[in-house]
Amino acid sequence: MxxxxxxxxxxxxxxxxxxxxxxxxxxxxxxxxxFARHHNGSFVLRLxxxxxxxxxxxxxxxxxxxxxxxxxDHDEGPYYQTQRFDRYREAVEGLxxxxxxxxxxxxxxxxxxxxxxxxxQGGKPMYDGSCREKGLGPGxxxxxxFKGPRTGSTAWHDQVKGPISWENEEMDDLxxxxxxxxxxxxxxxxxxxxxxxxxxxxxxxxxxxxxPRQILLYQALEAKPPVFAHIPxxxxxxxxxxxxxxxxxxxxxxxxxxxxxxxxxxxxxxxxWSHGDQExxxxxxxxxxxxxxxxxxxxxxxxxxxxxxxxxxYMQAAEPKRLLEPVRPFLAQRGIQLKPExxxxxxxxxxxxxxxxxxxxxxxxxxxxxxxEQPVMDPKAARKFLTPASxxxxxxxxxxxxxxxxxxxxxxEQAFRDLAEQNSIKLGAVAQPVRVALVGRTASPGIFEVxxxxxxxxxxxxxxxxxxxxxxxxxxS
RNA sequence: GGUCCCAUCGUCUAGUGGUCUAGGAUAUCGGCCUCUCACGCCGAAGACACGGGUUCGAGUCCCGUUGGGACUGCCA
Numbered sequence: 362m363x364x365x366x367x368x369x370x371x372x373x374x375x376x377x378x379x380x381x382x383x384x385x386x387x388x389x390x391x392x393x394x395x396f397a398r399h400h401n402g403s404f405v406l407r408l409x410x411x412x413x414x415x416x417x418x419x420x421x422x423x424x425x426x427x428x429x430x431x432x433x434d435h436d437e438g439p440y441y442q443t444q445r446f447d448r449y450r451e452a453v454e455g456l457x458x459x460x461x462x463x464x465x466x467x468x469x470x471x472x473x474x475x476x477x478x479x480x481x482q483g484g485k486p487m488y489d490g491s492c493r494e495k496g497l498g499p500g501x502x503x504x505x506x507f508k509g510p511r512t513g514s515t516a517w518h519d520q521v522k523g524p525i526s527w528e529n530e531e532m533d534d535l536x537x538x539x540x541x542x543x544x545x546x547x548x549x550x551x552x553x554x555x556x557x558x559x560x561x562x563x564x565x566x567x568x569x570x571x572x573p574r575q576i577l578l579y580q581a582l583e584a585k586p587p588v589f590a591h592i593p594x595x596x597x598x599x600x601x602x603x604x605x606x607x608x609x610x611x612x613x614x615x616x617x618x619x620x621x622x623x624x625x626x627x628x629x630x631x632x633x634w635s636h637g638d639q640e641x642x643x644x645x646x647x648x649x650x651x652x653x654x655x656x657x658x659x660x661x662x663x664x665x666x667x668x669x670x671x672x673x674x675y676m677q678a679a680e681p682k683r684l685l686e687p688v689r690p691f692l693a694q695r696g697i698q699l700k701p702e703x704x705x706x707x708x709x710x711x712x713x714x715x716x717x718x719x720x721x722x723x724x725x726x727x728x729x730x731x732x733x734e735q736p737v738m739d740p741k742a743a744r745k746f747l748t749p750a751s752x753x754x755x756x757x758x759x760x761x762x763x764x765x766x767x768x769x770x771x772x773x774e775q776a777f778r779d780l781a782e783q784n785s786i787k788l789g790a791v792a793q794p795v796r797v798a799l800v801g802r803t804a805s806p807g808i809f810e811v812x813x814x815x816x817x818x819x820x821x822x823x824x825x826x827x828x829x830x831x832x833x834x835x836x837x838s
Numbered sequence: 839g840g841u842c843c844c845a846u847c848g849u850c851u852a853g854u855g856g857u858c859u860a861g862g863a864u865a866u867c868g869g870c871c872u873c874u875c876a877c878g879c880c881g882a883a884g885a886c887a888c889g890g891g892u893u894c895g896a897g898u899c900c901c902g903u904u905g906g907g908a909c910u911g912c913c914a
Contacts, residue, residue: 483840527842667850
């Protein structure tokens with residue numbers, strides 16, 4: 362039972378489908394989603410596809426896919442701006458009729474020339490308003506410009522930056538309708554946010570300079586502007602705006618590298634937002650604690666190492682079953698189709714594996730020896746540990762396994778220690794050859810746990826195969 | 839160039855005038871643990887950009903300087 366009289370909070374995320382969802386966009390989406398969820402409001406998804414040249418359906422799908430992966434579900438939409446052209450057209454006509462906008466016949470070429478000339482003379486590259494008072498009508502190549510005020514100032518109280526104000530004379534008359542009849546970003550975004558009842562616009566602070574222009578548009582359209590909150594940008598390691606040249610910047614790229622969405626979400630949330638010294642947040646905690654007042658003002662550099670560590674923590678903490686489906690594609694990349702009867706074995710191995718595997722890709726790598734009939738033998742490891750001298754040790758261990766089995770790890774460890782002592786060698790001198798015999802490499806979880814999971818028969822078979830190799834080391838190299 | 843925004847360890851950040859000889863995380867280094875590799879634990883090093891104010895007192899408030907970023911499109 363809701364008893365608040367205040368209008369329900371509505372936020373939106375409006376990506377333009379001209380590329381994949383990148384880290385900055387994902388964080389913006391996350392903050393909007395968290396804010397809506399925290400306040401029990403609605404989260405609207407809208408595709409800003411008015412740039413017909415660059416907008417692509419495949420990007421729409423990729424963005425939706427990424428949002429889905431992150432679990433950022435929307436309550437409304439996705440709306441598409443290309444389906445609302447009539448509405449924008451109507452708004453523009455209304456503005457022209459009221460004298461708040463006018464037709465402009467200046468060509469892009471002469472505009473560009475004027476801009477460059479102004480720059481060269483140290484002036485401001487703004488539209489000079491040549492057509493502002495001409496009272497022109499539509500025509501070939503003509504656009505509609507907003508008729509902004511020439512005096513006064515426009516101000517707002519930004520929810521993260523505080524008070525910001527702009528001299529109106531600093532703003533030129535922006536184009537709101539292109540010569541092809543399509544609306545520009547400024548017009549479409551304002552009309553949409555009005556129509557969709559958006560109460561809070563949370564977006565990257567690369568939009569602050571757009572805000573006063575849009576407020577003017579709200580006023581001309583006789584609508585109340587929403588609350589604005591400009592969150593700091595996410596920068597690359599070189600502190601410039603994140604872009605393709607910064608390597609992996611798309612969210613799905615991280616998914617494909619084996620990161621868990623909860624780790625991605627947690628890391629993104631901590632860029633520009635904090636809750637005391639807490640570092641790990643569940644999805645519910647994020648919703649519970651998130652608010653705009655704890656969002657910082659300065660730009661943040663995305664730290665891959667920290668994401669990796671975060672992912673490692675989530676990997677370790679995950680229930681083995683949670684990892685089963687997500688790891689499948691990474692196994693498949695290694696040519697392994699996980700069979701149903703192998704699942705219990707993998708599930709049992711996962712707790713031993715995850716402290717060593719920061720990503721799903723690593724997990725697949727480390728799980729491989731358990732899932733193949735015989736492990737892929739690393740030649741270097743074989744050369745070093747499967748020596749004629751170790752053949753004897755391997756044979757003794759076989760006897761041990763035949764005798765004790767593999768499920769009593771404590772008894773097996775004791776037996777290994779006794780064996781080492783009897784031969785006056787260190788435990789490692791026994792364990793390493795065995796390890797290489799069992800998994801084909803020099804690093805693995807504890808050797809007794811590996812044996813337990815592999816099971817007696819497989820252990821015996823692998824020890825036998827390794828002993829053969831050890832007797833004839835030439836074959837390995 | 840102009841406008842606007844920003845400024846605490848390498849990086850993410852805590853800090854809202856005194857409890858800061860500045861806390862946490864990550865990265866780095868050292869140690870412990872140990873059958874390998876990890877995990878984990880312990881420890882070290884590492885920051886309030888600079889200069890003026892205001893104040894009994896400033897990382898915290900104000901001004902300036904410097905540095906960085908964004909915008910300056912018929913792109914969003």
